[in-house]
Amino acid sequence: MHFNLRSAYAIYRREMARAFRTAFQSILSPVLTTSLYFVVFGSVIGARMEPVGGVPYGAFIIPGLLMLTLLGETTSNASFGIYMPRFTGTIYELLSAPVGVAETLVGFVGAAATKGLILAAIILGTATFFVDYQITHPVLAAFYIMLVAASFALFGFILGIWADSFEKLGIIPLLILTPLTFLGGTFYSIRDLPAPWDAVAFANPIAFLVSGLRWTFYGTADVPIAVSLGLTLGFLALCVTIIAVIFRTGWRLRE
Amino acid sequence: MNEPILSIRGLTKTYRGGTRALDNVDLDIRPGEIFALLGPNGAGKTTLIGAVCGLVRPSGGTITAFGHDLARDWRSARARIGLVPQELSTDMFETVWRAVAYSQGLFGKPHDAARIEEILRSLSLWDKKDAQIRALSGGMKRRVLIAKALAHDPELLFLDEPTAGVDVELRKGMWEQIARLKERGVTIILTTHYIEEAEEMADRVGIIQGGRILMVDEKHAMMERLGTTEAVIDLAVPLGQLPPEVAAFPVELGEGSTRLIYRGGTGAGGGAAEVAQLTQALTRAGIAYNSIDIHDSSLEDIFVGLLGEQEVPA
Numbered sequence: 001m002h003f004n005l006r007s008a009y010a011i012y013r014r015e016m017a018r019a020f021r022t023a024f025q026s027i028l029s030p031v032l033t034t035s036l037y038f039v040v041f042g043s044v045i046g047a048r049m050e051p052v053g054g055v056p057y058g059a060f061i062i063p064g065l066l067m068l069t070l071l072g073e074t075t076s077n078a079s080f081g082i083y084m085p086r087f088t089g090t091i092y093e094l095l096s097a098p099v100g101v102a103e104t105l106v107g108f109v110g111a112a113a114t115k116g117l118i119l120a121a122i123i124l125g126t127a128t129f130f131v132d133y134q135i136t137h138p139v140l141a142a143f144y145i146m147l148v149a150a151s152f153a154l155f156g157f158i159l160g161i162w163a164d165s166f167e168k169l170g171i172i173p174l175l176i177l178t179p180l181t182f183l184g185g186t187f188y189s190i191r192d193l194p195a196p197w198d199a200v201a202f203a204n205p206i207a208f209l210v211s212g213l214r215w216t217f218y219g220t221a222d223v224p225i226a227v228s229l230g231l232t233l234g235f236l237a238l239c240v241t242i243i244a245v246i247f248r249t250g251w252r253l254r255e
Numbered sequence: 256m257n258e259p260i261l262s263i264r265g266l267t268k269t270y271r272g273g274t275r276a277l278d279n280v281d282l283d284i285r286p287g288e289i290f291a292l293l294g295p296n297g298a299g300k301t302t303l304i305g306a307v308c309g310l311v312r313p314s315g316g317t318i319t320a321f322g323h324d325l326a327r328d329w330r331s332a333r334a335r336i337g338l339v340p341q342e343l344s345t346d347m348f349e350t351v352w353r354a355v356a357y358s359q360g361l362f363g364k365p366h367d368a369a370r371i372e373e374i375l376r377s378l379s380l381w382d383k384k385d386a387q388i389r390a391l392s393g394g395m396k397r398r399v400l401i402a403k404a405l406a407h408d409p410e411l412l413f414l415d416e417p418t419a420g421v422d423v424e425l426r427k428g429m430w431e432q433i434a435r436l437k438e439r440g441v442t443i444i445l446t447t448h449y450i451e452e453a454e455e456m457a458d459r460v461g462i463i464q465g466g467r468i469l470m471v472d473e474k475h476a477m478m479e480r481l482g483t484t485e486a487v488i489d490l491a492v493p494l495g496q497l498p499p500e501v502a503a504f505p506v507e508l509g510e511g512s513t514r515l516i517y518r519g520g521t522g523a524g525g526g527a528a529e530v531a532q533l534t535q536a537l538t539r540a541g542i543a544y545n546s547i548d549i550h551d552s553s554l555e556d557i558f559v560g561l562l563g564e565q566e567v568p569a
């Protein structure tokens with residue numbers, strides 16, 4: 001199979017440039033949101049909370065908050081990245097270029113993963129002003145953040161191809177991702193929920209992501225890390241498959 | 256004759272909703288030529304270009320470019336094809352320079368700043384290289400799209416109404432630019448509503464309507480075959496009827512019998528000689544005239560005439 005590295009790099013660079021054009025917003029907004037969460041939940045409420053599974057409450061919520069912003073930002077960023085060219089018509093160039101699904105994904109998703117890492121660094125940097133924490137498995141944490149960012153960039157990519165209005169574009173992050181992340185154990189351990197809610201909570205796939213990231217941070221979590229990793233990889237593979245089919249059939253891309 | 260650089264056979268496209276935009280189109284494009292695709296709104300020009308460039312999925316037929324089947328070897332073919340779309344779709348917040356550099360990379364070429372500079376200068380965009388595209392006028396945006404399409408040095412270039420919205424002076428400049436591309440060996444397929452443009456630049460002309468190619472021919476041959484000479488002779492005194500001396504000529508009386516109108520000859524110029532004979536005949540018959548207005552019909556007349564014939568509903 002042929003792979004055009006220059007094409008992929010051109011897409012990657014452009015996606016990164018798009019983020020830097022709005023760098024102020026891209027940085028300020030996560031810094032502000034996370035700060036607010038830390039002030040309210042970490043400092044004010046957290047001071048009255050028991051440690052969860054041996055982790056002080058302020059530190060306990062970091063992986064969940066990180067996941068909250070990462071999923072939202074990555075999904076909407078990637079969905080806009082492909083929706084806008086469709087909307088303005090500039091997608092003609094991508095479609096007429098000697099570029100296949102592989103180059104497109106490496107460009108778009110690679111940029112999304114990079115942005116996810118930067119975002120995570122900003123959030124973790126902000127967190128140090130509010131709570132003391134240590135990351136037990138930093139390399140694994142970085143890898144997991146990248147994996148999640150790549151998966152949700154793919155997810156956002158599908159969303160941006162599926163959406164035929166700005167409303168549809170915004171509705172999935174707003175109505176599905178944010179609620180599921182909140183309910184997915186960002187602020188509490190699912191194991192502490194009374195039956196049957198603990199079982200119900202595990203029907204939420206995002207609970208596994210939050211748990212997975214928390215494990216890389218503190219070495220303890222609601223579910224084994226292997227389960228979280230497996231699930232994330234499975235989701236990634238599913239998204240790649242869907243996108244490959246979209247490119248093959250030209251659905252919503254070629255008339 | 257050389258192998259065609261692009262060969263289209265039985266190309267058909269039916270859009271969802273049932274519009275048949277292309278109906279069994281056959282077309283061969285010769286290497287190095289400028290081919291003008293002429294047709295009214297909705298004729299299928301953009302669809303035809305889209306089918307070759309990968310924007311439209313054909314419903315049937317085959318497209319061969321550079322001797323390769325496009326359905327299979329699309330990758331190598333697309334690297335050699337450039338497209339300037341009809342719509343002014345640009346990345347508004349990008350600068351001109353970055354937009355062109357992006358195209359170069361996207362099509363797999365190494366970054367070549369000198370080539371970008373050359374392209375921007377030739378399109379009078381050099382002083383705008385750091386401007387955001389949204390700050391440019393419509394005609395400038397059109398030229399940015401051309402610059403982007405040229406950034407990977409395509410061998411086959413599609414220009415979908417390249418001069419729409421470009422002022423007369425710049426349009427001339429663009430024609431020169433296109434002529435220079437031809438000199439470099441680039442094969443050009445353009446669509447246009449300005450027939451004068453096809454007449455000025457094209458080697459061959461294809462006329463398309465309702466998704467069908469009605470006629471493809473050398474521009475000159477087409478004008479020769481279908482062109483006519485028209486002469487309007489302004490008579491000094493109105494005539495009651497056609498005098499027998501000129502009855503043998505293809506003439507008729509017009510506008511209160513003060514004008515004698517000649518239509519004949521071919522675009523090749525035979526008409527002018529016949530008009531000279533006509534004036535001599537008039538003189539011999541003692542018929543005085545004040546002026547003669549003579550002109551050859553343009554591609555436009557041919558075009559309008561041909562489409563008029565097709566108006567009959569099927």
Ligand SMILES: Nc1ncnc2c1ncn2[C@@H]1O[C@H](COP(=O)(O)OP(=O)(O)OP(=O)(O)O)[C@@H](O)[C@H]1O
Nearest residue numbers: 255270274276294295296297298299300301302303
């Ligand atoms: N995406 C689409 N979906 C459905 N029908 C379409 C689509 N694009 C074009 N058509 C129809 O196909 C026909 C040919 O359109 P096309 O754009 O190819 O014409 P054109 O010759 O380029 O016209 P113009 O000179 O106005 O640009 C028209 O009837 C048009 O309405």
Ligand SMILES: [Mg+2]
Nearest residue numbers: 300301341415
């Ligand atoms: Mg068109």
